[in-house]
Amino acid sequence: MRAKAAVLTGFGKPLEIRKIDVADPGPTEVRVRIVASGVCGSDAKVCAGRNPLYPQPPVVLGHESAGIVEATGAAVTSVSPGDHVLVAMNRACGRCPECASGHAYLCQGEARHSAVAGRLADGRTPFSLDGRELPAFIGIGSFAEQVVVGEEMLIPVPDEDFDASLALLACAVVTGTGAVWRVARVRPGETVLVVGCGGVGLAVVQAAVLAGAARVIAADVNPAKLHEARVAGATDAVDAGDSLPDAVGRLTGRGVDHAFDVTGAAGVAADAMAATKPGGTTVLVGSPASAEIGVPSALLFGGRVLRGCVGGNANPAADLPNLIELVRTGRFSLDPLVSERVPIEEVNEALARQQAGAVTRSLIVFD
Ligand SMILES: [Zn+2]
Ligand SMILES: [Zn+2]
Structure with missing residues (x-):
């Protein structure tokens, strides 16, 4: 046809x-x-x-x-x-x-x-x-x-x-929630930084809230997207044009447990990683936007972990029905x-x- x-x-x-x-x-x-x-x-x-x-x-x-x-x-x-x-x-x-x-x-x-x-x-x-x-x-x-x-x-x-909006579950949401629930395995009371508040980033924010994160810090250069991040449940919003380690340090005192780089842009992973506390985890969520990410080795010597994933390491057949149910019950918007x-x-x-x-x-x- x-x-x-x-x-x-x-x-x-x-x-x-x-x-x-x-x-x-x-x-x-x-x-x-x-x-x-x-x-x-x-x-x-x-x-x-x-x-x-x-x-x-x-x-x-x-x-x-x-x-x-x-x-x-x-x-x-x-x-x-x-x-x-x-x-x-x-x-x-x-x-x-x-x-x-x-x-x-x-x-x-x-x-x-x-x-x-x-x-x-x-x-x-x-x-x-x-x-x-x-x-x-x-x-x-x-x-x-x-x-x-x-x-x-x-x-x-x-x-x-x-x-129609359920379409977004198939990539942005299954990826962002998978990064939080399957890759980082955020636990209640932990702290989270999300860099990049597009569709995937806002899914990371809501997944972190549902996981019981005590603090979810959203970073983006676009104030309108930071507003949506707050609507999605972020506790704090910072301008990604400022120094992320400084901004996160002021808010948490010691860095976050988990950082999510949803931008894939040059330098962002290193900044996000520098905003994690020693032993913290940084997850690269999206498809790469730059060939090299340039992470200083001293951050790894601090016991920090850098993880990749693909599509949030999700299992769509198991995860999409759960996400449909979370949307239906109003727990995920x-x-x-x-x-x-x-x-x-x-x-x-x-x-x-x-x-x-x-x-x-x-x-x-x-x-
Ligand atoms: Zn996609
Ligand atoms: Zn196979």
Whole structure:
């Protein structure tokens, strides 16, 4: 079938709104009508040619989405047409040593490789343009009205709980909360610093609050985002243009237990780490925005820990249903995370606002 999509045709070029062809779902695949797709820094980095994971254009970006099942392959059993779903990231094979040991987020199997290459599990591309193969970012490509994905990537949402903003759970929220709950394992009474208060950073703030952190210090250069961080539950807000170690030192006296660098920008990890107390942990949450992070070795000699993660080391099949329930019960609010809802025709402006740090999250909503 034909669908409207925003297509990246070359690095550094604006996305083009085109009519593309969407493949019929294979036996274990599902075609989903996308209701909403968040605009993530990882999408923007591909546009700029700064995402080392990603192959050459053309490609349909978008990977943080919610929608409605339209068609299912013959062997699909877990969803039916009309079901509301989230499309989870992190396709995993379930059989490689990493999957077998319970670390599916590190999957090294063919399922992951094909997703990173923008293809379905059997190597097909889900889209084509003018008769030529058109890959989908990490095997999703939700800047399109329709996507085709494996059944295993779909997380059902009860119809009565569905809202377009739930799309943000699939990347920003599962990543930010995973970084707090699965990677840092923040404990009640501990102190937290979050540098970068976009969608992921605000998820880190709320996860830290839910974990019982005594103090959650938000840092950003944009006062509007610091305001949203306070709405999300941050106890303190500091200008990230000032010295973070000094600002955090004044507030805590000895540095925080956990720092989260959600910016990936040069120098931020070192500053965040210098704002942790001896033995404290710094987690790099987002996809890297600079090749080197330049951490002084003296900080490590102080027993501090620097940790990476991928997508918050989350297990979407377990974590997304829990997050849906936290939103439904009002314990987690998506409101501070959504700055604007825009049509797909405004995707380039939304990407520019994302890169300028002007918004927490833009949500593309299809009609
Ligand atoms: Zn993302
Ligand atoms: Zn695997």
